């Protein structure tokens with residue numbers, strides 16, 4: 001019987017801060033082409049998990065394998081080179097650059113070009129940068145400065161920047177925070193499209209349950225560092241442990257908190 005190995009295999013992963021077990025021996029897998037939501041109440045360990053996957057925080061225990069390669073113990077830059085990307089907000093210093101220049105800078109970085117080549121960024125792989133912008137629906141705004149873009153459009157550019165490194169796995173920390181419902185849906189529909197067309201895996205945290213239920217292929221639920229449930233959104237919705245631990249009594253998944 002043939003079985004494809006998951007792209008990401010996390011096992012017995014743990015991290016403590018002083019006496020607090022922020023992440024307490026969690027296990028999960030993520031396949032290529034899958035959109036996996038990581039949810040849980042405040043302080044559940046979501047950010048700590050993210051930071052261990054991309055190497056910003058060293059794990060105390062456990063293993064994180066990407067395509068069979070162990071990531072625990074590697075530097076963030078090496079993990080990025082192996083294909084773990086993360087969406088970052090466009091920093092103010094880059095907001096004055098045009099949309100396409102921002103993507104060109106990301107391509108420079110991906111190609112390990114030296115910063116002394118900065119002045120040549122305007123010429124560097126412009127067609128490839130435009131192609132990435134086309135994939136996120138931003139080609140027509142390529143020559144506008146990022147500083148004048150609408151918020152939802154900035155998020156699309158950030159996605160194009162993350163794509164410049166051709167990640168196998170993309171980590172998105174609350175991608176739709178601060179967005180209106182229509183923009184949220186557009187961004188997540190775009191993300192889903194990229195997941196399918198590129199065979200990329202996405203792990204994302206999200207507080208909006210509407211987004212999670214509409215777009216996640218699968219979800220994992222953390223509470224106080226422990227993984228308490230895993231499954232398809234519809235299975236998770238009615239999971240008694242999730243209802244109890246995640247929301248406390250009397251609350252349901254039906255509506256987001258106002």
Ligand SMILES: Nc1ncnc2c1ncn2[C@@H]1O[C@H](COP(=O)(O)OP(=O)(O)OP(=O)(O)O)[C@@H](O)[C@H]1O
Nearest residue numbers: 017020021022040041042043044045046047048049
């Ligand atoms: N650098 C740190 N030093 C000490 N304690 C920390 C540190 N980072 C996280 N913690 C603790 O670890 C636990 C998990 O925190 P984490 O930020 O991973 O949760 P989270 O699920 O991302 O929460 P939120 O939804 O509020 O962002 C919390 O109890 C938090 O106080």
